[in-house]
Each structure stands twice: as C-alpha cells, then as structure tokens.
Amino acid sequence: xxxxxxxxxxxxxxxxxxxxxxxxxxxxxALDLKKxxxxxxxxxxxxxxxxxxxxxxxxxxxxxLQCYEGLDETKALYEWNYQxxxxxxxxxxxLEDEQIREEDLFxxxxxxxxxxxxxxxxxxxxxxxxxEVDKCDPEFEAFLFEVLSDFQVSIPELGTVAAKNIPVxxxxxxxxxxxSDGLKRRCLYLYLDFPEVEKEVEIIKAKVPGIGDRLAWExxxxxxxxxxxQDLRKKPSIAETLDWARAxxxxxxxxxxxxxxxxxxxxxxxxxxxxxxxxxxxGPEGVEKILKNTEDGGDICRCQ
Amino acid sequence: MPVSIKxxxxxxxxSRLEENIATFVDxxxxxxxxxxxxxxxxALKALGRVDLANRSExxxxxxxxLVKSYRDQAIFSRMFDHFFVPQEEHQRKSETAASYRQQxxxxxxxxDSELQFKGESLQLxxxxxxxxxxxxxxxxxxxxxxxxxxxxxxxxxxxFRPLLETVVKSHLRYCRTKKSSEQESFHNxxxxxxxxxxxxxxxxxxxxxxxxxxxxxxxxxxxxxxKLSRKLAVKILRRRRxxxxxxxxxxxxxxxxxxxxxxxxxxxxxxxxRRSKQQILLLCDVSASMKQYSTFVLHFLLGLQEVVxxxxxxxxxxxxxxxxxxxxxxxxxxxxxxxxxxxxQNWGGGxxxxxxxxxxxxxxxxxxxxxxxxxxxxxxxTVSLDRSLKELEKLNERVKRVIxxxxxxxxxxxxxxxxxxxxxxxxxxxxxxxxxxxxxxTGRL
Numbered sequence: 001x002x003x004x005x006x007x008x009x010x011x012x013x014x015x016x017x018x019x020x021x022x023x024x025x026x027x028x029x030a031l032d033l034k035k036x037x038x039x040x041x042x043x044x045x046x047x048x049x050x051x052x053x054x055x056x057x058x059x060x061x062x063x064x065l066q067c068y069e070g071l072d073e074t075k076a077l078y079e080w081n082y083q084x085x086x087x088x089x090x091x092x093x094x095l096e097d098e099q100i101r102e103e104d105l106f107x108x109x110x111x112x113x114x115x116x117x118x119x120x121x122x123x124x125x126x127x128x129x130x131x132e133v134d135k136c137d138p139e140f141e142a143f144l145f146e147v148l149s150d151f152q153v154s155i156p157e158l159g160t161v162a163a164k165n166i167p168v169x170x171x172x173x174x175x176x177x178x179x180s181d182g183l184k185r186r187c188l189y190l191y192l193d194f195p196e197v198e199k200e201v202e203i204i205k206a207k208v209p210g211i212g213d214r215l216a217w218e219x220x221x222x223x224x225x226x227x228x229x230q231d232l233r234k235k236p237s238i239a240e241t242l243d244w245a246r247a248x249x250x251x252x253x254x255x256x257x258x259x260x261x262x263x264x265x266x267x268x269x270x271x272x273x274x275x276x277x278x279x280x281x282x283g284p285e286g287v288e289k290i291l292k293n294t295e296d297g298g299d300i301c302r303c304q
Numbered sequence: 305m306p307v308s309i310k311x312x313x314x315x316x317x318x319s320r321l322e323e324n325i326a327t328f329v330d331x332x333x334x335x336x337x338x339x340x341x342x343x344x345x346x347a348l349k350a351l352g353r354v355d356l357a358n359r360s361e362x363x364x365x366x367x368x369x370l371v372k373s374y375r376d377q378a379i380f381s382r383m384f385d386h387f388f389v390p391q392e393e394h395q396r397k398s399e400t401a402a403s404y405r406q407q408x409x410x411x412x413x414x415x416d417s418e419l420q421f422k423g424e425s426l427q428l429x430x431x432x433x434x435x436x437x438x439x440x441x442x443x444x445x446x447x448x449x450x451x452x453x454x455x456x457x458x459x460x461x462x463x464f465r466p467l468l469e470t471v472v473k474s475h476l477r478y479c480r481t482k483k484s485s486e487q488e489s490f491h492n493x494x495x496x497x498x499x500x501x502x503x504x505x506x507x508x509x510x511x512x513x514x515x516x517x518x519x520x521x522x523x524x525x526x527x528x529x530x531k532l533s534r535k536l537a538v539k540i541l542r543r544r545r546x547x548x549x550x551x552x553x554x555x556x557x558x559x560x561x562x563x564x565x566x567x568x569x570x571x572x573x574x575x576x577x578r579r580s581k582q583q584i585l586l587l588c589d590v591s592a593s594m595k596q597y598s599t600f601v602l603h604f605l606l607g608l609q610e611v612v613x614x615x616x617x618x619x620x621x622x623x624x625x626x627x628x629x630x631x632x633x634x635x636x637x638x639x640x641x642x643x644x645x646x647x648x649q650n651w652g653g654g655x656x657x658x659x660x661x662x663x664x665x666x667x668x669x670x671x672x673x674x675x676x677x678x679x680x681x682x683x684x685x686t687v688s689l690d691r692s693l694k695e696l697e698k699l700n701e702r703v704k705r706v707i708x709x710x711x712x713x714x715x716x717x718x719x720x721x722x723x724x725x726x727x728x729x730x731x732x733x734x735x736x737x738x739x740x741x742x743x744x745x746t747g748r749l
Contacts, residue, residue, distance in 0.1 A: 005354075022364035029350045029368055040374060070576075082560050102564070137576075157564075175374065178537050181338045184372035188346070191374050233629075 003031065011057040016206040017049070018199055026190045027054070036148050036169035038133075038184065041192035044237015047172035050192075051129030054168055061126045063167070065115040067136040073143060077153060079112045106157035116147055117161065125165040134173040138180065145183040195238070197224045203238060208245045218256040218291055219245050223268065225290050232277060236268045244268050256291060258284025321356075322348060325366075328387050332370060335379050336531045343370055359390070375530060411437035418448055419472065421455055422462055426469050435476045443479065447472065510739035514600050514711065525738065529600065532742045533607025583614040583675045585703075587664075588627075589682035590619040591655040597711040597735070601681045602627075604741055616671055620660035626668070657682065658691030661699055676703040679745075681735070683712050684722040692722075696729050709735035709744060 003011070005028045012019060027050070030037035039047040055062035065076055085105050092100040113121065119128040133141065147153055151163035171187060173179060195203065200220040204211060219241060227235045236244075244267040253260060262284045269275050329344045350365040363384055371380045389397065415433040419426045428436070436444065454460060454468060509521065509528050517525050557573035565571075586605055588598035602617060617627040665672060678699065686692050700706050708726060710717070714734045717723045726732060733744040 021360065022367070025354065025361055025364045026368040029353060029365060032353055033346065033349055035346065038372070080560065080563065082563050085563055106564070178373070178534065181372075184338075185340060185342055187372075188350075188368045189372045190368060191377060 003028070008057070012053070015053055015056050017046075017053040018195070018202045018206060019046075020199070023190060023192065026188060030188045031168060033188070034166055036171055036187040037190060038171045038173065038179070038187035039190045039192055040173045040175050042194065042235065043174055044235070044239060045192040045194055046238055047192055048129065048131055051127055051131070051170040051172070054170060055127040058125075058127065058168065060124060060168075061122065062129060063115050063119045063122075063126050064129045064131060067130060067132045067134075067140075069135060069137060071136045071140055073140075075114055076140070076144075077114050077116045077147075078155060079114065080106070080157075081110045081112050085110050108158070111155075111158070117153065119167040119169075120147075120151060120153065120161060120163040122165060122167065126167045128167040128169045130169065130171045132174060133171045133183070134175060134177050134179060141180055141183055145180070145186050148183075148186050194224075194227055194235070197221055200224065200238070200241060204242065204245050207242050208249060211245055211249050212254045214255050215248060215253060216245065219248065222256060222261060222287060222290055226268065226278075226282075229277070229281070232269070232274050233271050234269075234274060240268050240270070256287070258287040258291075261287040321351070324387075325351070328366075328383070329370065331383055331387065332380065335383060336527075336534075337370065337376050337379065338372070339370060359388075362388070375534075379527075408434065408437075418444065419451065421451055421465055421468055424465075426465070426472060428469065428472065432473060432476050435480055439479055447475065510742075511737055513736050514597050514738065514741075515736070517596070525600070526603065528738060529603050530607055532738065533604050536742070536746050537608050583671075583673075583677065584608075584616070585671055585676050585678045586615065586617045587624075587660075587678065587680045587682075588617065588619050589621065589655055589657075589680070591621045591685070593685070594655075594681065594683060594711070597683075597709075598681050600738065601679070601709060601735070601741060604738075604745070605679070616668075618660075618664060620655070620657070620664075622656050622659065624660040624664045624667070655682070655686045656688060656692075657686040658688045658693075658695045661692070661695035665695075665699065672699065672702050674702070674704055678703050678706045679709060680706065680730075681709045681711075683710060684708075684720060684726050686722060689722050689725065693725055693729065696726065700730055706730040707744070708732040709741070711736040 005025060008028045008031070009024050012024060027037065029035075037050075039050055041047055051064070052062055088105060088110075089100065092098060111117075115128065119126050130144070133144070136144075148169060151166050152160055154160045171183075194200075197217075197220045200223065201216050204216040204220060205213075208216070223236050223241045223244070226232065229235075244264065247264060247267055248256070248260075251260075251264075262279075265275055265278060269278055325344060325347055329339050329347070333339050346369040347366055350369045351362065354361040354365045356362055366384065367377070367380055371377050412430060412433045415436045416425050416428075419428060419433075419436060436447070439447075451468065451472075454464070509517065509525055512521075552575050554573045554575040557575075558569060558571070559567075561571050561573050562569050584605065586602065588594070588602055590598050598619070605615060605617070608615065615628070619625050619627055696706070706729075708730050710723065710732050712720070712723065712734075713736060717727075723732070733740070735741050735744055
C-alpha cells in the first residue's frame with residue numbers, strides 16, 4: 001500500500017477525484033503515517049467519496065460502518081450468533097453420546113463479524129469508512145478510539161484479536177457535535193469545503209461525459225452562487241450538481257438560461273422552502289444576471 | 305521505508321526545526337488548541353515526509369497534524385503566518401530589528417550622558433534609560449533642568465546622588481504608566497517570529513463590562529467566547545454519559561448475555577436511558593441599551609450548537625422575531641451576526657416584553673414545552689410591566705425553567721421595580737461580563 005505523493009495525485013486523477021494539493025498531501029500523510037483520517041465538512045462536499053476513492057485507488061475492499069445514535073459494539077464489532085448457538089444446544093439434547101462444551105459454542109463459527117472486526121481480521125489491508133461519526137454516542141466514540149489506537153479488540157470468550165493488517169481508516173463528520181479530544185488526537189484532520197468554481201468545472205467534466213465547456217461552467221457558476229445564499233436550508237452538494245449536469249445533458253442542452261434553471265430546480269434545491277426562496281429572491285431573471293456576469297467577467301473564456 | 309527528520313536534515317538544523325515546532329505548538333496551546341506530545345510527534349513525522357522548502361506543503365503537513373477542528377484553522381493560519389516568516393521577510397525584519405537595536409543603543413548612551421550629577425552618570429538601569437529616551441523633548445529638558453539646578457544649588461553634596469536618583473526613577477515610573485502602546489512596540493521590537501500571544505488579556509476581557517468592550521477588542525472577545533463555549537460544550541457532552549443500569553430492562557440483550565449460563569438469567573442488561581436533548585429557547589432583548597449584551601450571549605450560545613441540538617433564537621423588543629434560520633451554518637459567525645442584526649426589524653427599538661411573549665406563544669407553540677429551557681437576556685426595562693409579568697408567569701409554568709440574564713449592575717437591582725417583580729417569578733442572574741455569562745450558563749445547562 002506504499003505510494004508517493006505524486007503517485008497518489010496521479011491516482012486521484014485517474015479515478016476522477018478532483019481535489020486540491022493540501023487534500024492530496026493530507027491523505028498521503030494519513031496513508032504513510034498509518035493514522036486514521038478524520039474528514040469534516042458540510043454535507044455533500046465529498047467526505048464519504050474519499051473513502052470509496054481510496055478503496056478504488058488502493059485496489060482493496062471498502063468496509064463501511066454507518067454511525068447513528070444508539071450504535072453499540074454488537075452492531076459495530078461483533079455479536080454471538082445466539083440463534084445458532086441455541087440450535088446447537090437443542091440439537092445436542094437429542095444426542096446422548098455427544099457432550100457439548102462451552103468452547104464449542106463460543107468459537108469463531110458462532111461469531112458474527114461486524115465492520116470493525118471484519119476490517120481488523122481482513123487478510124489484506126482494507127479501507128474502513130466510519131461514516132458520520134458525530135452521530136454516534138460519546139460512549140461508542142470512546143470505545144472507537146481505543147480500537148483505532150491499538151487496532152486490536154478484546155472478545156472475552158476468545159481473547160484479544162489483533163489486526164492482521166492495519167486498515168486505512170477514514171472517519172467522516174458533519175460536525176453536528178464536537179468530537180472528543182481523544183478521538184481527534186488519534187487522527188489526522190482534513191476539512192473539506194465546497195470546491196471553487198474552477199475545480200467544480202473539472203469535477204463536472206470528469207464525471208459527466210459529453211458535457212460541453214460552456215454548460216459545465218454555467219452549471220458550476222449557478223451552483224456556486226446558490227451556495228453563497230445563507231438563507232438556503234440545504235446547500236446543493238457536489239452530487240446534486242452532477243445530477244443536474246447529467247439531466248441537462250440528457251435534455252440535449254448546451255447552455256443554461258433562466259427558464260431552464262427554474263424548470264429543473266428540483267434537482268438542485270431539495271426543500272420546498274428553498275425552492276420558494278429561489279423563486280422569491282432569485283428567479284429566472286436573477287439566473288440570467290449570474291450568467292451574464294459570467295460572460296462579461298470573461299470567466300467563460302478560461303475554459304474554452 | 306519511513307523517512308525521519310534525521311535523514312533529511314543535518315543535526316543542527318534538525319534540532320532547530322524541532323525547537324521551532326515545539327515553540328509553535330506551545331503558542332497554539334496558549335491560543336486554546338488542545339495539543340499534546342502526540343500531535344507534536346505526528347507533526348515532526350509528517351514534516352519528514354514533505355518538501356520542507358515548499359511552504360504550502362510545510363503548512364499543510366503541520367495543519368493536518370495540529371489542527372483538529374474547523375474553528376481552529378483560522379487560529380492556526382494566523383499563527384503560522386506570524387511565526388514562520390518567509391526568508392526575505394525574516395531578513396527584512398532582522399535588519400529592521402538590528403537597526404532598532406542600534407538606535408536604541410545610541411539613545412541609551414545619549415540618555416546616560418544627559419542624566420549626570422556632578423560629572424558622573426546616575427545609577428539607572430538600561431530599562432530606565434530606555435524609558436528616559438522615549439520621553440518627549442520637553443520632558444527630557446525638564447529633567448535635565450532639574451538636575452542642573454540641583455547641581456548648582458547651595459550646599460549640594462555628592463551624597464545627594466541617591467536622593468536624586470530616586471526622584472528621577474519615580475518620575476520615569478510615573479511617565480511609564482502614561483506611555484503609549486505605540487512607543488512600547490517600538491522599544492520591544494526585536495524582529496523575532498514569536499510575538500506576545502499569551503492569554504493574559506483574556507482575564508481582563510472576562511471581567512470587563514460587555515457594553516464597555518470596544519470594536520478594537522471585538523476579535524479577542526470573539527475568540528474568548530468561542531474558547532469558553534467550546535469548554536462548556538465538552539462539559540455538557542461528558543455529563544450526558546449514562547450509567548450501565550440507568551434504563552429499563554433489555555430482555556433481548558439479557559437473554560443474549562445469559563446464553564453462556566444455560567439460559568438462566570444471571571446478568572441483567574438494561575436499555576440505555578433515553579437522552580433528553582437540551583431544548584433551548586433564547587430570547588434576546590435587542591432594544592438600544594441591550595444590543596451588545598444580546599450579541600454576546602447569542603454568540604456564546606451559538607458555540608454550543610454542536611451539543612445543544614435544539615437551539616432557537618428570538619430577538620424581541622416591541623415584537624418577537626425568529627433569528628434561527630439566519631444563523632444556520634457557522635462559517636463566519638461575525639458576518640452572520642451582522643447580517644442578522646441588519647435584517648432584524650426589532651434591533652435597537654423599544655421593549656414590550658409582554659407583547660413579545662404572547663406573540664411567541666401564539667406563533668411558536670411547539671417550542672414551549674416541559675423540555676424547554678428559556679434564557680432571557682434583558683435589563684427588565686419594559687413597557688406594560690403588569691402584562692409582561694402575567695405572560696412570564698404563563699411561560700414559566702409551561703417550560704422546564706426560565707433563566708433570566710440581567711446585565712444591570714447588581715447594586716442597581718433594588719432600584720428597579722421590574723427587576724424585583726421578575727426575579728420573584730423566575731431565577732435571575734447578573735450577566736454584565738463574559739466571566740459572569742460563562743459562570744451562569746456552565747452551572748445551568
């Protein structure tokens with residue numbers, strides 16, 4: 001899993017993940033120092049995507065643990081398959097000559113591996129994506145950072161299970177609550193922001209085949225303007241920009257106009273309040289102004 | 305194979321880099337970043353893997369290992385730019401510093417030659433001589449004149465020297481208290497990277513009346529508020545941890561746990577207690593006299609948004625207005641706050657608490673329930689006091705608790721009928737400084 005910084009940048013490009021220099025450097029350091037990478041940022045900036053992309057780059061399995069309130073060790077680490085254990089006990093009652101031992105019931109045959117244990121026991125290093133870690137309870141977070149520091153877990157019936165290979169760990173957080181210092185201390189930190197217009201144009205071109213320069217630029221420009229509106233309840237994510245661009249390509253459009261934006265608005269703005277806000281505060285005329293500024297400002301020329 | 309700092313730097317430069325990083329980490333700690341030895345070691349390891357001559361790589365390596373939250377990024381960037389000065393700028397600063405030092409030496413020598421008694425220099429420290437040289441020409445002339453007149457007086461002997469020295473020192477001490485900050489910075493300029501970033505000013509700001517905090521101190525006050533609210537956020541999070549047996553019996557987990565005992569329920573497992581989310585309703589009086597206080601409390605509570613998921617902010621004066629939608633996202637708090645202030649129709653008007661409370665109950669009935677803690681920031685100066693009291697009583701009955709933060713000085717409370725009447729209905733706390741704000745909310749959230 002060894003790679004160089006320039007090699008990593010190249011691989012990011014190959015898989016179509018457009019990012020800035022400092023992001024690539026942070027990921028490189030996390031891989032090289034074998035430290036978990038904690039990624040924070042607004043929803044839709046590409047935090048989860050980073051885990052998927054890393055698995056693709058490193059040509060390995062992605063194991064995902066989705067965090068939520070109430071998540072505990074049994075869902076994240078391991079659980080005994082007690083139904084199977086019960087069945088075994090029941091079966092043995094009918095077999096007089098076969099004595100069942102405790103070790104038989106608490107062996108790996110009856111162990112249900114959950115994502116953390118699966119990542120630790122994998123034969124080759126995997127990418128472990130612990131998604132939305134801020135949604136789990138502080139107790140689980142405390143448990144988690146013990147796992148992440150030693151890469152081993154203790155199962156009372158089996159003993160300590162040490163990692164066969166240290167996985168690449170990516171944790172994401174929407175910053176809904178402050179994570180504990182203990183967890184942060186064990187991670188390298190990366191804050192992902194929405195991309196600049198130029199970067200988003202690159203992303204659109206990489207992910208939406210057949211899109212023209214002009215349409216890519218105008219789409220990115222309008223989305224960037226929408227994101228600047230503080231009153232929007234949910235800002236458009238990169239995925240939504242891509243969906244929108246794909247839809248525009250499917251509609252055989254090669255440039256935006258006010259009416260088209262208003263007609264396809266539900267692909268970018270996903271709440272009724274935001275759509276109402278758009279109609280009230282921006283409208284097709286506002287979009288025309290944004291597009292006109294794009295042309296007047298000469299931005300369009302840079303991509304042509 | 306991992307590369308260590310030792311592999312890429314000669315020993316002297318290596319230890320210099322380590323020293324610099326240690327100093328830098330220490331400066332960040334003083335700014336409130338929770339950094340331990342682990343982070344410092346990580347930073348050094350990361351530096352071993354980047355091109356040290358590339359400033360952006362160098363900065364990114366330090367940032368990714370030393371910064372652990374979005375809020376700390378701004379502090380880091382500011383400190384980095386101040387501490388790791390580019391070679392040319394460092395050169396320029398060093399030259400300026402050397403020039404200052406030379407000037408200073410000349411001034412000290414001149415001061416020494418001017419402050420003489422009977423042909424001999426007075427026994428003054430270098431600092432006192434610097435102090436003398438920073439005085440205006442008129443002040444210096446006056447001191448020289450005093451020495452000359454004393455010297456030429458009748459029956460003046462050499463043994464008067466200590467007395468004269470004491471007089472001159474006292475005078476310099478008096479002048480020092482009046483010295484401007486501009487003069488201080490001139491004399492202290494040494495061109496080194498590390499400036500004074502100690503949190504000693506924090507204490508002063510904490511105890512200062514919020515109304516008296518001027519625009520120049522606002523960035524520091526903002527940082528202090530963020531630091532304190534983060535501290536409180538961590539405390540709230542820790543308190544929320546529940547014990548293992550705090551809820552009702554969990555039959556499924558109990559059975560599973562007791563499989564090993566042959567199905568005999570040997571160990572009981574309990575469901576974790578449902579965590580009651582803090583629901584906070586903040587009511588900020590935004591009449592002219594309350595603007596600054598309300599802004600500060602709002603700022604402080606916004607820092608708790610991460611742990612208090614249901615925080616709803618209202619401004620009130622003559623009417624009530626929901627500020628919450630405009631406060632979403634935390635990118636640039638000051639900017640958002642300014643925008644809210646600009647947009648709020650209530651900001652800076654008169655106060656009618658009774659009307660505001662009844663409007664709030666009418667428009668937002670869902671927010672007023674037994675889980676809600678209401679925080680009111682107001683000096684109690686309202687029209688229609690009787691109606692206000694009635695509305696407040698109604699509100700108090702329907703919510704978990706009402707905490708009233710009053711910025712009026714405590715000794716003035718007895719002078720106001722409204723303070724007495726309201727404090728009989730709800731708990732009221734003095735809140736004219738950042739320190740008091742932190743103290744009141746830490747104990748009650």
